Amino acid sequence: MTGVGAAPTLGAPADDGVRSVPARAKPRSVLGHWRLYLAISPFYLLFLCFGLIPVGFSLYLSFHRWDGLGSMEYAGLSQYRYLLSDGQFWNSLTNTLIIWAIATLPMLFIALVTAVMLNSAVRFKNFYRFAYFLPNVTSVVAVAIIFTSIFSTNFGLANAVLQGLGLDQVAWLNTDWGIKISIAVLMTWQWTGYNALIFLTGLQTIPSELYEAARVDGAGPVQTFFRITVPMMRPIILFTLVVSTVTGLQSFTEPQVLLANTNNTSTFAGGPGNSGQTMVLYFFQQSFDNNDFGYGAAIAWGIFLVVAIFSIVNWRLVQRGEK
């Protein structure tokens, strides 16, 4: 509707152009390309409606108290002041960072190694690609249910293996580190294949002459991997690192489903000691369990800030190595 209404008005510059002939000679301005802008406008209009306005509203909300139904009450900076002194928020930030670190770093390494192997394997290549990608398209809820069984203390697969090796049981979902490791393992399992496929694409752009030259010079596979593959892949590694940071810092479903219990307590609590409560889980708990939407919005902006800082730091670190 909007587009049709706006089109004739935006089309006017053509008439304008007829009157002032010299303008024709100039490179075509923004309005001269109106058809192209019109073609891409749906995204921007939708983004304005469903992206920008809600973002702006959440900022507005973070300066208010609101229970979701009644009237809003202006609260100034008090939500942010409370956020800074809120131990549970800092706990959720630490949890997120720890889980992110123990999930992402091994994950990217395993993914890179997997991709290198996939790149050289000849037989059943497509089958492997498919098999590695499968975890990523499996419903997280289904995965988490399976993982809850795997990490059960008494009847779980993980402990059965440990006991088979003559080791002690670990109360995976009942201890601080057990919870964090379980979530990290789930996330690693889920995202390794996805990253491996992205790496694989990158590997295929590396000219094979480089490898041939290395082979002639007598480089072994490990040397080739660290001296040729990794440096050539730097931009792609950067991309996966940034994407993993953004998704890792926003992890929600994995801990939520893994640690949800029916024991009348919040499914957003993140298990005993709030050990698996990530920032987004805490945001959910405050907004939708406690009906504290103003504070929830403040937490959301806190999360935004953390993600922004980490993306910048990531970028800087990887860029520096480039020089």
Added chain:
Amino acid sequence: MHLSRRALLYAGLATTATAALGGTTAGCSVPNGSTGRNMTLWYWTGGLSDKVVADAKKRFTDISLKPAQIGGYFKSKLLTTMTGRAYVPDITGLKGEDMASYLPNAEQFIDLRTLGAEKLKDQYLPWKWAEGIAPDGSMIGFPIDTGPVAHYFMPEVFDRAGLPTDPADVGKEMDTWEKYLAAGERLKKKVRGAHMVIDALTIYQYMIAQGTQRYVDEERRFIGDHEHVRRAWNMAIDAYERGLCSRYQSGTPDGNAAIENGLLPSQIGASWVAGDLKLTVPKTKGKWRVAALPGGPANNGGSFLAITKSCRQPELAFEIVTWLLNADNQTRGFTDATLFPSTPASYQQEAMRAPDPFFGGQATIDVFGPTAEKIPIAYHSPYDYPLDQAVSDELRNVNALGKDPRRAWKDAMAKCRRIADHLGVLT
């Protein structure tokens, strides 16, 4: 007048903006509640008997009744819709645990007293009726079901521990929490690996549910450090320190396996837990009985129907609500969807008195019925939920992580005061 490019751009933007605004004003003419022909009814799966709802569709032909089962997180979907002021349902379910958070916004719903609700009052459980009434006295929630809490136990395992096995005896001999814990000691000694309670939190929560006060009183004062909370906390810690609480978490594969193996022969839970047991541990069929809860009657769960301000035909909506929830239909709700009726008249009806093979042929209504009728009228504040979280989290830290109970209590109270202060509760 020469029209500059910039002016043109502005004009274009203005046109776009007008068109967009036109869209929004058009949005306001979206049916806000019933149009006179339709009446929408929102509930969640299992929130009402589907058969009763289907019958209501046939019965009320003046309008077309449009029932919708809303999946996912019901409360947030309802709040969003009501805040958006479009497509608001005429009749909606309100979950019992969310009720306290709707009450401060009673003006969003129709006061059912204006439609003659008072006349029906004595057909419903008085405490349940009171829960649907807002602080300003208006009634927004009409009672659907309730969740009377009982003590589910396995007589076979109790027998091995030398504990009573007849429901009436169990109810009598474990009528206080102290006696319940003493029985737990016996069970622990006689049956290897068995625990009386799944965790300390269970005792705490049901002791709180047995009282009339929680964390905030009617004057918006914090009372979470008063005797009623302390007593429940101490009893839960006592059970933990005597080794009567397991480290299983309910609903996990570990917890279910332990129940199946008879290592958790005593389960405290609301009437709807019967359905959970049948679903998660079907192999234990016939091995359970139901007895009265130690320490007196308590409620957990049970919902309401409300009519929103958007409803254009409140009288008709009220007629539908009261028909859906009359004693006969509540009995059907029990057989179809294990919704425990809020209408005492139902407890006498044949369908509810049927022996349940899962409970060895016991007529469980003999326990649930009297419990439901004796639940005390309690005050629920909209601030109870976050405060309860703070205390429950600390109790879980004790039970699962072995945190020092004294430290946990101090931390819980410190957290509560901070939260209360933030929410504007007087501390």
